[in-house]
Amino acid sequence: MTLARQWTLSAAAALVSGLSVACPSAALADQSKTRYRTYVDGPWGQIHLRVDGAGPGYESTIILLHQMVWSSLQFEHVQPLLAKQGVRSVAVDLPGYGLSDGPAHVPTAAEYAGTLLPILDHFGLSKAILHGNHTGATIVAAFADGHPDRVDRLILQGPPIFDPQTRRALLAEKPFDQTPQADGSHLLGRWQQASASFGADTSLASRHRSVLEFFTAGPREWYAHDAVFRYDLKAVVQRLAGPVLLLSNPGDSLYDAALHVKALRPDFDYVELAWRGAHAIYDDPQTWANAVTAYVKMPDVTPAVQAFWAACSDRITEPPVDGFYRVRHFGANPDTASLLLRLIVEGEKTVTFPIPWVYQGNPNATPVVGGYTVVTDFNGNPGALLRTTSVKTLPFNEVTEADTQYEGPGARPLAAWRQIHWDSYTLALKPKGKAPAEDMPVTVERFELVCTAAE
Numbered sequence: 174m175t176l177a178r179q180w181t182l183s184a185a186a187a188l189v190s191g192l193s194v195a196c197p198s199a200a201l202a203d204q205s206k207t208r209y210r211t212y213v214d215g216p217w218g219q220i221h222l223r224v225d226g227a228g229p230g231y232e233s234t235i236i237l238l239h240q241m242v243w244s245s246l247q248f249e250h251v252q253p254l255l256a257k258q259g260v261r262s263v264a265v266d267l268p269g270y271g272l273s274d275g276p277a278h279v280p281t282a283a284e285y286a287g288t289l290l291p292i293l294d295h296f297g298l299s300k301a302i303l304h305g306n307h308t309g310a311t312i313v314a315a316f317a318d319g320h321p322d323r324v325d326r327l328i329l330q331g332p333p334i335f336d337p338q339t340r341r342a343l344l345a346e347k348p349f350d351q352t353p354q355a356d357g358s359h360l361l362g363r364w365q366q367a368s369a370s371f372g373a374d375t376s377l378a379s380r381h382r383s384v385l386e387f388f389t390a391g392p393r394e395w396y397a398h399d400a401v402f403r404y405d406l407k408a409v410v411q412r413l414a415g416p417v418l419l420l421s422n423p424g425d426s427l428y429d430a431a432l433h434v435k436a437l438r439p440d441f442d443y444v445e446l447a448w449r450g451a452h453a454i455y456d457d458p459q460t461w462a463n464a465v466t467a468y469v470k471m472p473d474v475t476p477a478v479q480a481f482w483a484a485c486s487d488r489i490t491e492p493p494v495d496g497f498y499r500v501r502h503f504g505a506n507p508d509t510a511s512l513l514l515r516l517i518v519e520g521e522k523t524v525t526f527p528i529p530w531v532y533q534g535n536p537n538a539t540p541v542v543g544g545y546t547v548v549t550d551f552n553g554n555p556g557a558l559l560r561t562t563s564v565k566t567l568p569f570n571e572v573t574e575a576d577t578q579y580e581g582p583g584a585r586p587l588a589a590w591r592q593i594h595w596d597s598y599t600l601a602l603k604p605k606g607k608a609p610a611e612d613m614p615v616t617v618e619r620f621e622l623v624c625t626a627a628e
Contacts, residue, residue, distance in 0.1 A: 207228060216284075220291070223245045242383070247386075265292065269390060286312050289316050302469055463536065481555035516582075520622060529566065542563060545559065569594075
């Protein structure tokens with residue numbers, strides 16, 4: 174039994190602000206664009222950022238930190254996908270990498286982490302959702318450890334936890350000699366060295382990009398690795414508080430390290446992507462973006478909900494096909510929410526009728542066969558775990574009593590169902606500037622009761 178949500182997300186199952194800047198030239202960034210690049214001042218010079226999701230309409234912001242030796246270009250394929258799903262992303266070139274100025278000394282992990290503060294301040298973010306890949310995972314963990322009041326939630330992808338002997342061996346390795354050779358053998362040497370660890374499913378494009386980023390970083394490319402290898406990430410992971418998603422895939426060179434962290438912190442949420450290559454972010458962007466969007470948009474999961482999910486875990490025979498569980502209540506007021514929850518627990522209600530006009534674009538609200546939902550009362554107290562068994566969508570005026578017979582007793586007659594749901598849809602659509610229509614799409618979502626709080 175575990176507190177964590179754990180699942181495998183495959184491609185087949187996946188669903189899916191303007192800036193003022195520190196340097197005069199970057200002040201020309203067009204705030205009307207959704208995607209642009211800019212700079213902020215950091216402790217060692219300017220920090221380069223790639224932003225996607227400028228302007229209104231973006232519900233969340235995530236800060237993305239690349240692995241070594243890459244740059245913010247590691248996220249060039251996923252940023253537009255996040256933006257399409259309403260998530261603004263800020264991909265950072267860590268100091269010394271990509272287009273960011275670098276330090277004159279070898280920094281510590283805590284010093285690298287400190288460079289995130291001016292970025293958060295620049296965006297007016299009192300708290301941030303942070304994602305870090307490999308080396309970046311250490312940096313965001315160090316930031317959360319040093320500045321817990323500035324963190325909303327973390328995503329750690331391939332956190333590099335090593336035993337002491339491995340850390341010593343890594344620190345003893347000599348940096349790759351980037352001295353240019355007339356025959357270009359320095360380039361071929363790095364290509365061969367890097368490719369040996371990538372695996373067959375890693376695309377040539379991502380291999381090429383990683384090698385280019387390596388040489389762009391120059392002879393100080395080893396600085397961040399040195400900081401990570403000297404950092405006691407295991408101790409920090411053991412004391413991290415707040416929501417944390419652990420993200421990995423079988424082709425990742427740090428897959429075993431991720432499984433170690435999963436065992437170390439079973440309360441962390443865990444997503445395993447199906448991608449078998451080394452660079453899931455770059456090579457399998459849609460699956461990655463779906464998983465991250467679901468976590469970013471996920472409502473805050475209370476300890477009570479986590480504990481309830483854990484208590485029900487022995488009743489869950491199949492993992493959620495869409496990679497996460499939803500948390501919601503039914504009804505627009507406390508009395509209705511309590512009534513509907515009671516009907517569900519008693520087995521009187523085994524269907525719900527959401528509308529695509531409301532849930533479209535939000536993976537946390539989109540019904541999927543095989544998906545799970547924790548149903549709470551109006552105050553967030555969990556009462557039931559449901560598993561969706563069938564989903565179909567049809568016009569409102571084509572819903573029949575063959576569909577409504579699974580509703581609560583008072584809503585089973587078609588005329589009653591139509592009046593109750595017309596009123597409900599009117600309230601739900603008003604904030605979106607819409608009104609219900611006879612031909613509007615309605616989803617018939619059947620579910621089964623998996624577990625109740627009383628069990």
